[in-house]
Amino acid sequence: MPKPGSRLRLVDVAEAAGVSLATASRSLTGRDGVSEEVASRVRQVAASLGYVVNPYARTLAGGASSSVGLVVHQVDDPYFSEIAGGVIQVAGEQGLMVQICHSGRDPHYELRQIRHLIAQRVGVIIIAGSGYDDPRTEAETKAELTAFQNLGGRVAVIGRHALGVDAVLPDNEAGGFALGAHLLSLGHRHLAVAAGTGGLTTVTDRMAGVLRALRSLGLDPSSLPVVHTDFTRDGGCRAAEQILRDHPDTTAIIALNDAMAMGVLSVLRGLKISVPKKMSVVGFDDVSVAADLAPSLTTVRLPMTDMGRMALELALKPPSTRARRRSTGHTLVVRDSTGPPRR
Amino acid sequence: MPKPGSRLRLVDVAEAAGVSLATASRSLTGRDGVSEEVASRVRQVAASLGYVVNPYARTLAGGASSSVGLVVHQVDDPYFSEIAGGVIQVAGEQGLMVQICHSGRDPHYELRQIRHLIAQRVGVIIIAGSGYDDPRTEAETKAELTAFQNLGGRVAVIGRHALGVDAVLPDNEAGGFALGAHLLSLGHRHLAVAAGTGGLTTVTDRMAGVLRALRSLGLDPSSLPVVHTDFTRDGGCRAAEQILRDHPDTTAIIALNDAMAMGVLSVLRGLKISVPKKMSVVGFDDVSVAADLAPSLTTVRLPMTDMGRMALELALKPPSTRARRRSTGHTLVVRDSTGPPRR
DNA sequence: CTGAAAGCGCTAACAC
DNA sequence: GTGTTAGCGCTTTCAG
Numbered sequence: 078m079p080k081p082g083s084r085l086r087l088v089d090v091a092e093a094a095g096v097s098l099a100t101a102s103r104s105l106t107g108r109d110g111v112s113e114e115v116a117s118r119v120r121q122v123a124a125s126l127g128y129v130v131n132p133y134a135r136t137l138a139g140g141a142s143s144s145v146g147l148v149v150h151q152v153d154d155p156y157f158s159e160i161a162g163g164v165i166q167v168a169g170e171q172g173l174m175v176q177i178c179h180s181g182r183d184p185h186y187e188l189r190q191i192r193h194l195i196a197q198r199v200g201v202i203i204i205a206g207s208g209y210d211d212p213r214t215e216a217e218t219k220a221e222l223t224a225f226q227n228l229g230g231r232v233a234v235i236g237r238h239a240l241g242v243d244a245v246l247p248d249n250e251a252g253g254f255a256l257g258a259h260l261l262s263l264g265h266r267h268l269a270v271a272a273g274t275g276g277l278t279t280v281t282d283r284m285a286g287v288l289r290a291l292r293s294l295g296l297d298p299s300s301l302p303v304v305h306t307d308f309t310r311d312g313g314c315r316a317a318e319q320i321l322r323d324h325p326d327t328t329a330i331i332a333l334n335d336a337m338a339m340g341v342l343s344v345l346r347g348l349k350i351s352v353p354k355k356m357s358v359v360g361f362d363d364v365s366v367a368a369d370l371a372p373s374l375t376t377v378r379l380p381m382t383d384m385g386r387m388a389l390e391l392a393l394k395p396p397s398t399r400a401r402r403r404s405t406g407h408t409l410v411v412r413d414s415t416g417p418p419r420r
Numbered sequence: 421m422p423k424p425g426s427r428l429r430l431v432d433v434a435e436a437a438g439v440s441l442a443t444a445s446r447s448l449t450g451r452d453g454v455s456e457e458v459a460s461r462v463r464q465v466a467a468s469l470g471y472v473v474n475p476y477a478r479t480l481a482g483g484a485s486s487s488v489g490l491v492v493h494q495v496d497d498p499y500f501s502e503i504a505g506g507v508i509q510v511a512g513e514q515g516l517m518v519q520i521c522h523s524g525r526d527p528h529y530e531l532r533q534i535r536h537l538i539a540q541r542v543g544v545i546i547i548a549g550s551g552y553d554d555p556r557t558e559a560e561t562k563a564e565l566t567a568f569q570n571l572g573g574r575v576a577v578i579g580r581h582a583l584g585v586d587a588v589l590p591d592n593e594a595g596g597f598a599l600g601a602h603l604l605s606l607g608h609r610h611l612a613v614a615a616g617t618g619g620l621t622t623v624t625d626r627m628a629g630v631l632r633a634l635r636s637l638g639l640d641p642s643s644l645p646v647v648h649t650d651f652t653r654d655g656g657c658r659a660a661e662q663i664l665r666d667h668p669d670t671t672a673i674i675a676l677n678d679a680m681a682m683g684v685l686s687v688l689r690g691l692k693i694s695v696p697k698k699m700s701v702v703g704f705d706d707v708s709v710a711a712d713l714a715p716s717l718t719t720v721r722l723p724m725t726d727m728g729r730m731a732l733e734l735a736l737k738p739p740s741t742r743a744r745r746r747s748t749g750h751t752l753v754v755r756d757s758t759g760p761p762r763r
Numbered sequence: 764c765t766g767a768a769a770g771c772g773c774t775a776a777c778a779c
Numbered sequence: 780g781t782g783t784t785a786g787c788g789c790t791t792t793c794a795g
Contacts, residue, residue: 086772097782102774112780129539133479134772137787142476144517152495153505153708153725162496165520174487174540176517177508196472197517310712339712346714365496369653369682371689371714382496429788440766445790455764477788480771 085128094122105130106140132174142200144174145389148190150182150206155364156334156381160205160235163385171393173201180206182274182308184214191221201231201392205385207279207308208237215239226396233392235384236279243391243400245384248407249279252377253286254293255409256331256359259375261294265329265357265418268301271316271337273308280308283333283361302327306337313340321348328356328418335360335367338374342414353416363410372413379407428471437465448473449483475517485543487517488732491533493525493549498707499677499724503548503578506728514736516544523549525617525651527557534564544574544735548728550622550651551580558582569739576735578727579622585743586734588727591750592622595720596629597636598752599674599702602718604637608672608700608761611644614659614680616651623651626676626704645670649680656683664691671699671761678703678710681717685757696759706753715756723748 091101096119103111104119111119132143147164149157161177168175176199180187187204194202202225209215219240222232232242236249260268270287273280288298302324306312313332317340320327332338338360342352350356352372360367363378387403394401434444439462446454447462454462475486490507492500504520511518519542523530530547537545545568552558562583565575575585579592603611613630616623631641645667649655656675660683663670675681681703685695693699695715703710706721730746 087774088772098772099774099783100781103781106774108774110780115780129536131480131772132540133476134787135774136476137474137480137771137789138773138775139787140774144519151505152508153498153501155496155498155501158496158498158501158504161501161520162494165495165522169521172536174517174519176487177504177520178512179508193472193515197475339709343712366682366709366712369686369709369713430790431788441789442767442791443765446765449790451790453764458764474788477771478790480773480787481789481791482771483790 085126087128087130090119090123090126090128093126094119136198142198143172144176144197144199145201145203145392146191146194146197146199147175147177148180148187148194148202148204148206149177151179152177154336155366156336156362157205159364159381160385163382163387164203164389165385166382167386167389167393180204182206182277184209184218188218188221191218195221195225195230199230201233201389203233203235203388203392204237204240205235205388206237207277208239210276210278210281212239231392231396233388235388238278238402241400243402245388245391245403245405247279247379247384247405248377249282250286250289252361252379252407252409253283254290255286255377255407256361257287257290258293259409259411260329260331260357260359260415261290261296263329263357263415263417266296267324267326267328267418269320269324269327269330270301270303271313271320271330271332271341272303272305273312273333273337275305277308280305280333287331308334308337310336310340310343313337314344315340317341317344329415330356330358332358332360335362335364335374335376338367338376338414339370342370342374352414355419357415357418359415367410368412370414375412375415376410377407378410380405428469430471430473433462433466433469433471436469437462479541485541486515487519487540487542488544488546488735489534489537489540489542490518490520491523491530491537491545491547491549492520494522495520497679498709499679499705500548502707502724503728506725506730507546507732508728509725510729510732510736523547525549525620527552527561531561531564534561538564538568538573542573544576544732546576546578546731546735547580547583548578548731549580550620551582553619553621553624555582574735574739576731578731581621581745586745587743588731588734588746588748590722590727590748592625593629593632595704595722595750595752596626596676597633598629598720598750599704600630600633601636602752602754603672603674603700603702603758604633604639606672606700606758606760609639610667610669610671610761612663612667612670612673613644613646614656614663614673614675614684615646615648616655616676616680618648620651623648623676630674651677651680653679653683653686656680657687658683660684660687672758673699673701675701675703678705678707678717678719681710681719681757682713685713685717695757698762700758700761702758710753711755713757718755718758719753721751721753
């Protein structure tokens with residue numbers, strides 16, 4: 078792959094503007110040390126010439142690294158593609174490149190990707206997706222990120238709290254509570270949970286909210302059936318089958334994300350178990366198709382696109398001594414997949 | 421954004437291997453001019469040291485530009501996120517960065533993005549998404565891409581044929597035919613089409629297939645109602661409303677992509693028009709949720725992820741004198757949204 | 764086949 | 780304030 082591109086260099090701009098290379102550079106980077114008058118003229122000339130800096134030269138020379146690394150579970154998972162959309166928006170506004178890679182929800186693979194990004198000299202790393210309950214798993218990642226930050230790199234994460242970096246935190250606990258409370262207030266007393274892979278903090282947090290809802294009504298959380306399968310549509314299928322088999326009196330299934338809820342619904346449909354008449358189902362996230370399922374899915378909406386935006390904006394701010402946290406808020410969206418329990 | 425990263429340089433590797441900088445460079449880039457013996461030793465040392473080249477320095481020095489620009493309509497549209505997934509996979513395997521940006525299906529905005537990518541010195545540009553019927557609209561883009569290629573850049577497109585570059589071409593015409601033929605063979609004689617924005621070649625091509633199916637049965641294509649609205653879920657809604665109002669005897673609606681089909685289904689559901697009993701509906705693409713809609717959607721499957729892979733692989737091959745074309749194939753996936761017409 | 768040296772285009776000290 | 784200059788880390792002629 079050769080090196081194409083416009084041949085216009087900063088020297089050309091400098092010449093055209095009748096200033097030195099340094100002055101031109103300062104003008105365009107917004108550094109001070111130039112009179113505003115000269116600076117704006119240089120910017121003028123650059124624009125009229127259609128000049129765009131060469132990011133490789135700029136970065137090599139010790140300037141801002143213009144690229145951000147984004148680690149997601151998978152871009153073609155709606156939850157992550159919406160987050161990616163937000164990150165890309167902000168990056169576009171700032172003229173930054175986004176280097177996306179997949180983690181596959183495998184902590185070791187994820188660590189490899191992070192190291193790769195660092196080796197590629199990205200200036201910012203954004204990691205989206207659940208963390209892991211096991212502190213040892215997170216420790217290595219945390220060490221790597223800390224080292225990266227000490228070298229001047231910036232990091233922000235979405236949906237993980239144990240990394241000691243700036244974080245955008247979805248309202249997982251509160252959303253779980255809202256879901257539980259909604260079902261309980263409808264009169265359900267035989268809930269079951271299709272939970273994602275054990276060990277994911279997202280799963281743990283959402284569960285915690287559900288349990289709190291139970292306790293808030295004086296119910297015994299320990300009697301709640303919780304089935305751990307993959308945090309995917311397929312996992313939802315298997316969880317539903319198991320719940321139906323082992324807990325036939327269940328009247329409402331809480332899937333801990335929308336993908337799982339889709340799996341649950343599909344099994345129920347296959348078995349001709351009517352939703353919500355015979356079984357209520359809720360999801361979590363409100364991915365864009367949730368409203369188009371039949372029945373449309375009651376779920377907790379998280380502002381995924383905004384979360385992506387917020388994360389990059391956080392990372393782009395001047396670093397602070399202690400990690401910042403931004404909570405996302407959530408909205409319970411009641412649709413057609415929930416109703417009162419069957420008689 | 422400062423410039424973090426590992427401090428290990430090629431000189432360090434060269435020193436450790438006891439060779440010169442030049443030899444080390446040649447060894448790692450795979451250039452010849454080094455004995456295979458020395459080369460492999462250098463690679464060995466580099467690997468054991470955990471050396472990774474600095475892509476900024478490499479690119480600046482005139483080496484391979486290691487980044488690929490990907491232009492999609494929107495990453496959070498499932499059709500494009502799956503394509504992006506394929507591109508990212510291949511890029512990951514090759515150690516390339518992917519810079520994604522949105523075109524928003526606006527030819528002028530798209531051109532701006534392309535120019536931006538070129539200015540950012542990407543080595544490869546992949547453009548996914550329909551082209552435009554108007555030759556003038558495409559001409560400017562084509563000129564820009566040709567200039568880019570003359571400077572050594574590589575380009576591949578997905579789903580457009582008028583750009584004179586390597587292309588991955590979805591089976592739009594044949595897929596349209598399959599959809600039309602399926603419905604006709606079911607006995608439908610009052611079809612209507614929810615077509616996307618006029619002016620998109622994808623729409624034109626899929627339509628052509630549908631019309632051919634009609635003609636192949638000796639039916640008059642000119643009597644087919646075709647409603648042009650946005651190529652989105654929302655467009656599908658509006659198209660459905662219009663079809664229902666202006667052509668009440670319609671028994672089957674062909675939506676020219678799955679997003680539109682979802683809109684159509686949602687209107688039908690709102691009106692309690694049973695699918696497929698009263699109305700059959702088909703889509704196009706087979707995005708992953710198509711199987712989860714209720715009723716599940718009959719559609720034409722396109723291998724989106726593979727299309728992304730193919731496009732980047734094509735672009736990474738040594739350039740050929742004339743543009744290459746790869747056809748994708750397609751599969752008609754019959755599900756529950758189609759059936760015989762109502763009596 | 765290997766090494767020395769000249770940049771790639773830009774930023775950041777360092778002078779003026 | 781503005782200009783001069785020395786690199787950033789790598790690839791690539793050009794010598795040997």
